[in-house]
Each structure stands twice: as C-alpha cells, then as structure tokens.
Amino acid sequence: MTELADTLIPRPVRGRRQGTxxxxxxxxxxxxxxxxxxxxxxxxxxxxxxxxxxxxxxxxxxxxxxxxxxxxxxxxxxxxxxxxASPSVEDAREIFTARKAVETAIVDLVMARIDEGAIEALRQHTAAENAAHRAGDRRRWIRLSGDFHLLLARIGGNRPLHDFLKELVSRTSLIIALYERPGKATCQSDEHKAFIDALTQGDGEQARTLMLRHLDAIEAELHLEGEEDAIDLHRVFAEYFNDTRNSTG
Amino acid sequence: MTELADTLIPRPVRGRRQGTxxxxxxxxxxxxxxxxxxxxxxxxxxxxxxxxxxxxxxxxxxxxxxxxxxxxxxxxxxxxxxxxASPSVEDAREIFTARKAVETAIVDLVMARIDEGAIEALRQHTAAENAAHRAGDRRRWIRLSGDFHLLLARIGGNRPLHDFLKELVSRTSLIIALYERPGKATCQSDEHKAFIDALTQGDGEQARTLMLRHLDAIEAELHLEGEEDAIDLHRVFAEYFNDTRNSTG
DNA sequence: GACCGCGAATATGTATACAATTTCCTCATT
DNA sequence: AATGAGGAAATTGTATACATATTCGCGGTC
CATH class of the missing domain: 1.10.10.10 (Winged helix-like DNA-binding domain superfamily/Winged helix DNA-binding domain)
Incomplete structure (x- = not known):
C-alpha cells in the first residue's frame, strides 16, 4: 500500500476525467x-x-x-x-513470440519496482484464480489467468508495454478458443504461484525463466501443428495448383 | 484553420486507388x-x-x-x-524503455532470419537516409530514420512486434518535436551503418548493444529533465498541495 | 435435377440533421 | 481595468436517411 498502489490504478489521460x-x-x-x-x-x-x-x-x-x-x-x-477475429496458426506463433519478448522485459521492470503491496496483490489474484478453478468456472478462470499477466505489467509501470500486452492477451484468448486440444485440460494453476515465489526471493533470472516456460507450456498445449477446417481447404487448393493444374489444363 | 490545408495536401490525389x-x-x-x-x-x-x-x-x-x-x-x-498528441516527459521515458525492450527482441529475430537481400535493403535505406540528410531535407530524414527501425522489424518477421514498434516510432516523432534541444544537431547518421555492419558479421551481441546505445543516444539528446510550460503549471499545482496546503488551511 | 442469372431483402458506407456541450464574445458590474 | 455572467456561435455526440454493396432465394434454362 505504498506509492505502487498509485501505479496499479490507471492514470487519467492528463485532463479531466470524463463520464463513460x-x-x-x-x-x-x-x-x-x-x-x-x-x-x-x-x-x-x-x-x-x-x-x-x-x-x-x-x-x-x-x-x-x-x-x-x-x-x-x-x-x-x-x-x-x-x-x-480468427487468428491463424501463424498469428498464434507470432503472438506467443511477441509475448515472450514483452513479458520478459516486464519481468525485468517488475524486479526493479516490486514491493510488499505488489506481492500481496499478486497473491490475492492467484487466490481468485484458484477459487474460480475449483468452482469449475472455466470462463472466469481463463479471464483471470490473462489478467494476472496484465497485473504484472501494471506493476512494471510501463503503459505502452502494458497496453500492448493487453492486446496480446486478448488475442491469446481467441487462440485458445480456436486451437485448444479437446482432451488436454489446460491446468497450470500453480505456475503463477511458483513465479511469484521467484519474485519474492528476488531471483530475477529464475522469474524470467519461469515466465518463458509458462508461455511455452500454454503454447505447447495448443493444437498448432495441423490446420483448422477453413485452412484445410486452402491447403487442398494449393496442392491442386501444384499437382494437377498442368494435367487438367 | 486554412493552414491545415497547406500542410495536409502537398501532393495531388494519386491515380485510382481501388479498395482504399x-x-x-x-x-x-x-x-x-x-x-x-x-x-x-x-x-x-x-x-x-x-x-x-x-x-x-x-x-x-x-x-x-x-x-x-x-x-x-x-x-x-x-x-x-x-x-x-503531446506526450509527457513520463510518456517519453516509458516509450524509450519500451523501444529498447521491443527492438532488442527484434534484433534477435533478425539475426535468425537475415540474408543477403535483407542486408541490401537495409544498406539502400541508409543510403536514402544519408541523401536526405546531405540534401538538408530534415523532415524526410527524420521520417526515414524512423522507417529504418520499421524495416528492421519487418525483416524480423513478427507482425505484432512490428505494429507495436510502428506506434512507438510515431510517438517518438512527437517526442522529438516537443523535446528536441534547440542547439543540438541530432546527427547520428552513421549509427545505423555501424549497426548493419554488426548484423553482417553475424555479431548479435554487438548488434543488440549498438541498438541500445543508439536509442539511448536519441533519448540523451532530448531535453527531458525540465518540463514544458503547461506541465510546469501542473507541477506548481502539485507542490502547492504537497507543501503549503496544511499551512494555508 | 443442377446450374446460372436476376431481383428482392439485407447489411454496410457515407452524408446529413438535430441535440448537447463547449468556446468565445459582449457587456454589465465592481 | 479586471472580473464574471449571459448568450450567441462554433464544435462535437448521436441518430436518422439515403446510397451502395452483398447475400439469398426464386424462377428459367439446359
């Protein structure tokens, strides 16, 4: 509950605040x-x-x-x-690459600014995540999982990076909706917790590593190897041109 | 505001633009x-x-x-x-921090994808920069200087990072307009060249370092210590609340 | 019975009209 | 002369109207 609390509240746009x-x-x-x-x-x-x-x-x-x-x-x-929007497989890969770049940078910023209040806010957030998970409220849990990363970005204190990450997290939600493996249960509740522990111990290198592994784990649980239905048609079309165009024309 | 017409329509409408x-x-x-x-x-x-x-x-x-x-x-x-928009000093600092994070990541991507064609494109671009600089076309030179970084981002092949950097570069242009030191000649034409040399030699570590130094150099030549006029009033107001509110109330 | 063309229905692109708010000028007051 | 109230002018916020493009279904043709 120090000055960091101020940074957790979005700053007004340097003018008067306005009704929505x-x-x-x-x-x-x-x-x-x-x-x-x-x-x-x-x-x-x-x-x-x-x-x-x-x-x-x-x-x-x-x-x-x-x-x-x-x-x-x-x-x-x-x-x-x-x-x-329906992000393509290529979009998905690029978005995860971008997230790794941005979020490791955010971890560095967080390490320089972390304090008791921020750690407490993070812990409370993971508690809410776990509550949603245990309650079987999958939608709320997905939402909170994304918000965890945005909370971290706010603690980092860099608005451009925060806003960019917000966009990437939103698109990640679309990617999960499109490419989630039916069987796999996306269950990485404790990864956020382990990450906070590294932060608390001041181990920036470990925190970066855990963040990268966390993002890799999310990506790995998706079905990005094949194509979705619509894309499949495109591929058939491409093969048609490559293989049989000469013989039919 | 007829002056707007002069600045916004320097060239006639081009030929038929279908789809736009x-x-x-x-x-x-x-x-x-x-x-x-x-x-x-x-x-x-x-x-x-x-x-x-x-x-x-x-x-x-x-x-x-x-x-x-x-x-x-x-x-x-x-x-x-x-x-x-008029980015504040704080905005400026955050934007440069974000640029360092994003552009070092882009350098890593570029190192993995660089080829002869890309190097040639970069060299041609710096040639155009130098031409504009020698011709004294300052506006065009500023524009091309920013475009160099976006060309690099395109070579990196990550659209989200490219689009984000485009936003940051645009805002940097506003920052330069606001905080450029009158005396200082922002003259770092050869920094892009040295950077390309590092790329060509496959020295990723050096390329990253040069990019960071380049961005630091741009930021260092700005006048971000003081405030502009309007901001000064805000600060006076803030100090009034901090220092004298108790003594006057 | 399948395919193609044509027109109606639907949806979007853009302009215009009107309401609400802000800005600026005027003028009375101190 | 400086200040503040009041109202007109200007500007933005939102809704509606019309133009244009697309979609869908119908009927004719082969």
Whole structure:
C-alpha cells in the first residue's frame, strides 16, 4: 500500500476525467464477451443487432467496432461487416513470440519496482484464480489467468508495454478458443504461484525463466501443428495448383 | 484553420486507388503529416475543417480520428475535439524503455532470419537516409530514420512486434518535436551503418548493444529533465498541495 | 435435377440533421 | 481595468436517411 498502489490504478489521460460514453459500454461488453469466450471466433457482429441490444444507433456501434478492430480481436471486412477475429496458426506463433519478448522485459521492470503491496496483490489474484478453478468456472478462470499477466505489467509501470500486452492477451484468448486440444485440460494453476515465489526471493533470472516456460507450456498445449477446417481447404487448393493444374489444363 | 490545408495536401490525389476507402486517405495524410512534423503536437484537428479539405463528411473524418487516437498520436478529448498528441516527459521515458525492450527482441529475430537481400535493403535505406540528410531535407530524414527501425522489424518477421514498434516510432516523432534541444544537431547518421555492419558479421551481441546505445543516444539528446510550460503549471499545482496546503488551511 | 442469372431483402458506407456541450464574445458590474 | 455572467456561435455526440454493396432465394434454362 505504498506509492505502487498509485501505479496499479490507471492514470487519467492528463485532463479531466470524463463520464463513460455509451460507445464505451458496447466496447467493454463485446471486449469482455470475447475475452471470456462467450463470443467465439467467426461470430458475426451485425451493427443493427448490436445497436438494438444496447439501445444505440449504428453510429455508436461502429465506433466501438473500429476500436475493437484496431486491437485485432474483431475483423471488419469491407462491405461485409464485422466478425470476431480468427487468428491463424501463424498469428498464434507470432503472438506467443511477441509475448515472450514483452513479458520478459516486464519481468525485468517488475524486479526493479516490486514491493510488499505488489506481492500481496499478486497473491490475492492467484487466490481468485484458484477459487474460480475449483468452482469449475472455466470462463472466469481463463479471464483471470490473462489478467494476472496484465497485473504484472501494471506493476512494471510501463503503459505502452502494458497496453500492448493487453492486446496480446486478448488475442491469446481467441487462440485458445480456436486451437485448444479437446482432451488436454489446460491446468497450470500453480505456475503463477511458483513465479511469484521467484519474485519474492528476488531471483530475477529464475522469474524470467519461469515466465518463458509458462508461455511455452500454454503454447505447447495448443493444437498448432495441423490446420483448422477453413485452412484445410486452402491447403487442398494449393496442392491442386501444384499437382494437377498442368494435367487438367 | 486554412493552414491545415497547406500542410495536409502537398501532393495531388494519386491515380485510382481501388479498395482504399476515403477514410484511409485521411488517416494516411494526417499520419504522414504528423510523422514528418508538419503537424506539431497540440494542433487542433477540427472535424469540419478536415472534412472540407478532403471533401468528405465528418462521419468519415471521425473514423480516421478514432484510429489515430488508438495509435496514441491523436488525443480525442470528450466534447472538446481532437488534437495532435503531446506526450509527457513520463510518456517519453516509458516509450524509450519500451523501444529498447521491443527492438532488442527484434534484433534477435533478425539475426535468425537475415540474408543477403535483407542486408541490401537495409544498406539502400541508409543510403536514402544519408541523401536526405546531405540534401538538408530534415523532415524526410527524420521520417526515414524512423522507417529504418520499421524495416528492421519487418525483416524480423513478427507482425505484432512490428505494429507495436510502428506506434512507438510515431510517438517518438512527437517526442522529438516537443523535446528536441534547440542547439543540438541530432546527427547520428552513421549509427545505423555501424549497426548493419554488426548484423553482417553475424555479431548479435554487438548488434543488440549498438541498438541500445543508439536509442539511448536519441533519448540523451532530448531535453527531458525540465518540463514544458503547461506541465510546469501542473507541477506548481502539485507542490502547492504537497507543501503549503496544511499551512494555508 | 443442377446450374446460372436476376431481383428482392439485407447489411454496410457515407452524408446529413438535430441535440448537447463547449468556446468565445459582449457587456454589465465592481 | 479586471472580473464574471449571459448568450450567441462554433464544435462535437448521436441518430436518422439515403446510397451502395452483398447475400439469398426464386424462377428459367439446359
């Protein structure tokens, strides 16, 4: 509960604080729904429908969709509307690579700023994670697991890195929805705990290593080797051109 | 604000651009104008004026402004309109920290993927930089200096990191516009060259070091110790609360 | 019965209209 | 002359209307 507590609270935009506009409400609702996997990848986000749901005009809906598109969790196809994004296997690999780069840097920043209050906040967060996990609330648990990394980024105290990681974590949620192995239970509740222990002991090298292993573990439990259905068609198409075009033309 | 017209339409509309919406054109023009420091921080971006300039309605202008706001080079103040962003000293420090983290990671990626073509592209780019520098075209040189880092990011092959760096480079341009020392000539033309040499020799450790030194050099030539005028008032206000509130109340 | 074209229905792209808020000028007051 | 209230002008926020593009279904044709 020291000065770090201040950094955990998002700073205002160097002006006066403002009431939330209705556009923000739509943005937040859709954002949360995607993060909690209530809106799976590919879901069509029709402007009229969203407008009716939230009681606003398409103008306001479009504003929210533009923001979501920029964060790459919604794709706006010209003249064809918005859908929840479907990251490709290649996207997924790049996102995990980016996360490793950003989050190791964040660990370094955290090591230089960590204090009692921050450690306590992290412990409380993992407690909430475990509670959700034990309660079988899978959506809430996935959400909290991502939030753990964002909490760490806030402790690191670098807003650009935090905001970027927020985008990467959101997209990771889409990736998990798309590529999770059916059988595998993604169960790494104690990895966050072990990571906090390394932080507490001031072992930065160990903390970095654990973070990298943690991210590798998440990636390894996904099914990124093959392709999803739609991509499969692309591959068939490519093979058609390579193998049989000459014989049929 | 007819001066906006002069800075934003230096060149005529190019030939038919199929697939690009008019909103993209506004976005690109404003983005380039900010990057080339033709639109300094704080410049008001009135929707009607921009709409008149580009011959579109405010609806289209707003779409572009929302995107620019998300990239943090434009600030939209509720009910008060959009202005070119003015990063604070704190923002500047955080942005340089983020750049060091991201760009060292990019150097590692580049080392694993570098080839003859990439080296040639980098050399050609520095040649263009030097040409602009010798020609005294300072705006173009600043623009190309930033683009060098983005070219490197593209070679690295990680889109999320590239897009994030694009945002950081754009904001760096605003930071330079705000905090450049009047006397100091920001002249590090050969640093990019030395960096390429390290890459060519396969010396990743040296390349990382040079990149860090390069970014530190840019930051060191800025005037980030004091505050700008507006910020000064904020500080006075803060000190008033810290020092004299008890004695006056 | 399958395929193609055409038109209606649907959805998005953009402009315009109106409401709400801020900004700025004017003028009275001290 | 400086200050503050009041109102007009300007600007942004949101909704609606119209134009354009896409999607879907129907009917005709082979």
């Amino acid at each position: 506009s209705p556009g923000d409400a739509i943005y937040n609702h859709v954002f949360n729904a995607i993060l909690e996997q209530r809106l799976p990848p590919g879901t069509k986000l029709t402007e009229d429908v969203l407008g009716d749901i939230f009681g606003v005009s398409r103008t306001t809906v479009r504003k929210a969709l533009i923001r979501l598109e920029h964060e790459k969790i919604v794709e706006i196809r010209p003249n064809r509307g918005a859908v929840v | 919406s008019p909103g993209d054109a506004i976005y690109n023009h404003v983005f380039n104008a900010i990057l080339e420091q033709r639109l300094p921080p704080g410049t008001k971006l009135t929707e009607d004026v921009l709409g008149d300039i580009f011959g579109v309605s405010r609806t289209t202008v707003r779409k572009a402004l929302i995107r620019l706001e998300h990239e943090k080079i434009v600030e939209i103040r509720p009910n008060r309109g959009a202005v070119v």
